[in-house]
Amino acid sequence: xxxxxxxxxxxxxxxxxxxxxxxxxxxxxxxxxxxxxxxxxxxxxxxxxxxxxxxxxxxxxxxxxxxxxxxxxxxxxxxxxxxxxxxxxxxxxxxxxxxxxxxxxxxxxxxxxxxxxxxxxxxxxxxxxxxxxxxxxxxxxxxxxxxxxxxxxxxxxxxxxxxxxxxxxxxxxxxxxxxxxxxxxxxxxxxxxxxxxxxxxxxxxxxxxxxxxxxxxxxxxxxxxxxxxxxxxxxxxxxxxxxxxxxxxxxxxxxxxxxxxxxxxxxxxxxxxxxxxxxxxxxxxxxxxxxxxxxxxxxxxxxxxxxxxxxxxxxxxxxxxxxxxxxxxxxxxxxxxxxxxxxxxxxxxx
Amino acid sequence: xxxxxxxxxxxxxxxxxxxxxxxxxxxxxxxxxxxxxxxxxxxxxxxxxxxxxxxxxxxxxxxxxxxxxxxxxxxxxxxxxxxxxxxxxxxxxxxxxxxxxxxxxxxxxxxxxxxxxxxxxxxxxxxxxxxxxxxxxxxxxxxxxxxxxxxxxxxxxxxxxxxxxxxxxxxxxxxxxxxxxxxxxxxxxxxxxxxxxxxxxxxxxxxxxxxxxxxxxxxxxxxxxxxxxxxxxxxxxxxxxxxxxxxxxxxxxxxxxxxxxxxxxxxxxxxxxxxxxxxxxxxxxxxxxxxxxxxxxxxxxxxxxxxxxxxxxxxxxxxxxxxxxxxxxxxxxxxxxxxxxxxxxxxxxx
DNA sequence: CTGAAAGCGCTAACAA
DNA sequence: TTGTTAGCGCTTTCAG
Numbered sequence: 001x002x003x004x005x006x007x008x009x010x011x012x013x014x015x016x017x018x019x020x021x022x023x024x025x026x027x028x029x030x031x032x033x034x035x036x037x038x039x040x041x042x043x044x045x046x047x048x049x050x051x052x053x054x055x056x057x058x059x060x061x062x063x064x065x066x067x068x069x070x071x072x073x074x075x076x077x078x079x080x081x082x083x084x085x086x087x088x089x090x091x092x093x094x095x096x097x098x099x100x101x102x103x104x105x106x107x108x109x110x111x112x113x114x115x116x117x118x119x120x121x122x123x124x125x126x127x128x129x130x131x132x133x134x135x136x137x138x139x140x141x142x143x144x145x146x147x148x149x150x151x152x153x154x155x156x157x158x159x160x161x162x163x164x165x166x167x168x169x170x171x172x173x174x175x176x177x178x179x180x181x182x183x184x185x186x187x188x189x190x191x192x193x194x195x196x197x198x199x200x201x202x203x204x205x206x207x208x209x210x211x212x213x214x215x216x217x218x219x220x221x222x223x224x225x226x227x228x229x230x231x232x233x234x235x236x237x238x239x240x241x242x243x244x245x246x247x248x249x250x251x252x253x254x255x256x257x258x259x260x261x262x263x264x265x266x267x268x269x270x271x272x273x274x275x276x277x278x279x280x281x282x283x284x285x286x287x288x289x290x291x292x293x294x295x296x297x298x299x300x301x302x303x304x305x306x307x308x309x310x311x312x313x314x315x316x317x318x319x320x321x322x323x324x325x326x327x328x329x330x331x332x333x334x335x336x337x338x339x340x341x342x343x344x345x346x347x348x349x350x
Numbered sequence: 351x352x353x354x355x356x357x358x359x360x361x362x363x364x365x366x367x368x369x370x371x372x373x374x375x376x377x378x379x380x381x382x383x384x385x386x387x388x389x390x391x392x393x394x395x396x397x398x399x400x401x402x403x404x405x406x407x408x409x410x411x412x413x414x415x416x417x418x419x420x421x422x423x424x425x426x427x428x429x430x431x432x433x434x435x436x437x438x439x440x441x442x443x444x445x446x447x448x449x450x451x452x453x454x455x456x457x458x459x460x461x462x463x464x465x466x467x468x469x470x471x472x473x474x475x476x477x478x479x480x481x482x483x484x485x486x487x488x489x490x491x492x493x494x495x496x497x498x499x500x501x502x503x504x505x506x507x508x509x510x511x512x513x514x515x516x517x518x519x520x521x522x523x524x525x526x527x528x529x530x531x532x533x534x535x536x537x538x539x540x541x542x543x544x545x546x547x548x549x550x551x552x553x554x555x556x557x558x559x560x561x562x563x564x565x566x567x568x569x570x571x572x573x574x575x576x577x578x579x580x581x582x583x584x585x586x587x588x589x590x591x592x593x594x595x596x597x598x599x600x601x602x603x604x605x606x607x608x609x610x611x612x613x614x615x616x617x618x619x620x621x622x623x624x625x626x627x628x629x630x631x632x633x634x635x636x637x638x639x640x641x642x643x644x645x646x647x648x649x650x651x652x653x654x655x656x657x658x659x660x661x662x663x664x665x666x667x668x669x670x671x672x673x674x675x676x677x678x679x680x681x682x683x684x685x686x687x688x689x690x691x692x693x694x695x696x697x698x699x700x
Numbered sequence: 701c702t703g704a705a706a707g708c709g710c711t712a713a714c715a716a
Numbered sequence: 717t718t719g720t721t722a723g724c725g726c727t728t729t730c731a732g
Binding site: 056 | 727
Binding site: 353354355365366369370373375397398400401402403404405406 | 708709710711712
C-alpha cells in the first residue's frame with residue numbers, strides 16, 4: 001500500500017502538493033498536476049480514509065438506523081439510500097435497532113465515534129430521549145418515517161394521519177362498519193395512524209370499539225395472534241386494517257387459517273408489496289413511496305452536510321391508496337386474472 | 351469531545367496507561383485502573399476510531415457486498431450479519447452491486463481504503479476476476495451464496511446442484527413432464543441450479559427442451575416477461591421452475607394474468623417467502639436457510655480475522671423442500687385454509 | 701504556485 | 717507496573 005509520501009517522491013513534489021491535487025481545493029499548475037496524477041496511477045495510490053478522517057475530523061460514513069432492514073419497507077429505503085450515498089462518495093453503515101432504545105443509543109454513539117458525516121434514522125418510540133440523543137451528537141441528521149414535533153432536524157415522512165384517514169374512509173365507503181385495527185405500538189407512526197383512522201370514524205359519527213383495536217409489536221407473529229384474537233370476539237368485526245406490512249402479512253395468515261371469506265370480511269393494510277396483488281384475494285393497501293423517501297432523505301442529508309446553516313425542513317410525501325379486491329365488497333367475484341396490476345410499481349415492496 | 355490526553359490528565363497518568371486500561375492488553379494496577387475508569391466515565395470519553403484505525407492499520411468495519419439488499423433473501427442475511435457483527439463490536443458497510451462487476455470492484459477498493467477487517471460477499475458472475483480482486487485485497491473474506499472453485503477463501507453455501515435436483519425430482523414425481531425454467535443468469539448459482547435440474551431430468555432419461563429454458567436477469571420484471579414468453583410457445587410447458595424469489599414473484603404475476611390454472615400447470619421456485627404460503631394456490635419452494643447462512647458467515651469471518659492461519663473451509667447447508675399446492679397435481683382441490691403452514695418458519699423470507 | 705512542518709488521537713516499542 | 721516517545725497518513729496553516 002503506497003502512501004502519499006510515495007506519490008510525492010515519485011512525482012518529485014511535496015506531500016502537500018499531492019494532497020492539493022487530489023482534493024482539487026487549491027490551484028496547482030497543470031504541469032505538476034499531471035506529474036502527480038501520473039504517479040498516483042503508477043502506484044495505484046488510494047488515500048487512507050482513517051488518516052484523512054483523523055485529520056479532518058470528518059468521514060464519509062453515513063449511518064442508516066432503522067428497526068429492521070428485513071422489513072421490506074426499510075430494505076427498499078436502504079437500497080436507495082445506499083445508491084445515492086455511493087453516487088456521492090458516502091458509505092452506509094447499517095444499524096438495526098429492533099425498536100430498542102438501548103440499541104439505538106449504542107449505534108448513535110458508534111456514529112459519533114466514527115465521526116459519521118450524517119445519519120438517517122427512523123427513531124424509536126421513546127421519542128423525546130431518542131431525539132435528544134441525536135441532537136446532542138451534533139451530526140447532521142434526517143428523520144424518516146417517524147415524525148417528531150418541534151425537533152430541530154430535517155425529515156421526510158408521509159402524512160400518516162391523512163393516509164390512515166383515507167384508508168379508513170375507503171373501508172367505510174365500502175360498507176364495512178365494525179372495523180378492527182392492529183397497530184404497531186412501537187413507534188409514533190402507529191399512534192398517528194390510529195388518530196387518522198379515528199378521525200375518519202368521527203366524521204361519520206362513529207368511533208372505534210375499544211376491544212377491536214390492538215397496539216402490538218410490529219412483527220408478523222404478533223399480527224397473526226392479534227388477528228386470531230380479534231376474530232374470536234363475541235361481537236366480531238367485519239373488517240380489519242393493519243398499519244404496516246408485517247402486521248398485514250400476519251393478519252392474512254390468520255384470516256386464511258380461520259377460513260374467513262374476503263371481501264365479505266374486509267381487509268387492508270399499509271405498505272404495498274410484491275405479494276399484495278398476488279394473494280387471493282388481492283390486498284388493498286396504502287402504499288408509501290419508499291423509493292422517494294429514501295432518495296429524498298439522502299439528498300437532504302447531503303445538503304445539510306454541505307450547508308449546516310440551512311433552515312430545517314420537513315418533506316411530506318403522499319401515500320397512495322391502491323384499491324384491490326380485499327375491500328371490494330360492493331362488486332364481489334370479478335376474477336383475479338382480469339384485474340390489472342402494475343408490473344413496475346415504484347412504491348412496491350417485496 | 352475529550353481525547354485520551356484529557357483522560358490521562360484527569361486520572362493523573364500517561365496516555366499509554368489509559369490505552370492499556372481500555373484495551374485490557376497489559377497489566378495495570380487495580381488502583382490506577384479504577385482512577386482511569388472513573389475519568390473515562392466522568393469525561394464521557396470514547397476512543398476515536400479513526401485514530402485507532404490509523405495507528406493499528408485495522409478497523410472494525412465489515413463489508414457486506416450483495417447484489418441487492420431489497421432482495422429478501424439478502425436482506426435476511428444482512429439482518430443477521432449485522433446482529434452478529436454488533437455483538438462482536440463490528441460495524442457493517444452495506445454495498446449493493448446489482449451484479450455489476452464495476453460496482454463490485456469499486457466497493458472492494460473502498461473496503462481496502464477503509465482498512466476493513468473483513469468482507470462477506472456474494473460475488474458477481476465474473477467469478478475469476480472478481481475473486482482475484484478479492485484475494486488481492488488481502489482482507490479476510492467469506493463468500494456466500496455463490497461458490498467459487500479453488501478459491502482460497504472461506505464460504506458458506508447451499509448445495510445448489512442437489513437442491514435444484516430435488517426440486518426438479520419433485521416436479522417429475524408429481525407428473526409434470528414438459529417443465530420449463532427461468533434462471534438467474536447473472537450468477538454462478540443459476541448455472542449450478544440449471545445443472546441440478548438437468549441431472550434430475552437425465553436420471554429419468556429426459557432433458558430440457560431448449561426453448562423452455564431462459565437465462566435472464568434476476569428481476570421481477572424479467573421473470574414476468576420470460577414467463578409470458580414461455581407460455582406463448584407452440585409446445586407449451588406444463589410446469590415452471592424459477593431459480594430465485596424475484597423471478598418467482600414475476601412468474602406468478604404472469605401466470606395470474608394469463609389465468610393459468612395451477613396446479614394443473616405446476617409451479618415452484620427457490621427461496622421461501624412470507625407470501626409463498628399466502629398466494630393462491632400456495633407455492634412449493636426450495637427454502638434456503640438464510641438466517642443460518644448469515645450467522646455462519648459472520649462467525650466464520652470473525653474466526654478468520656482472529657486467526658488468519660486457519661485452513662480454509664466451506665460450509666454447505668441444506669436447503670429444504672417445502673411442498674405446497676402449486677405442484678400438487680395429484681390431489682387437487684384441498685382447500686387452502688385446511689393446509690397448515692409454519693407461522694414462525696426460520697427460513698422464511700418476506 | 702509550492703514546500704516545510706505541525707498535529708489530528710491513538711498504540712506500541714522501549715525505558716525506567 | 718508505568719511513562720516517554722515516535723509515528724500511522726493525511727491536511728492545512730504559514731512561509732516563501
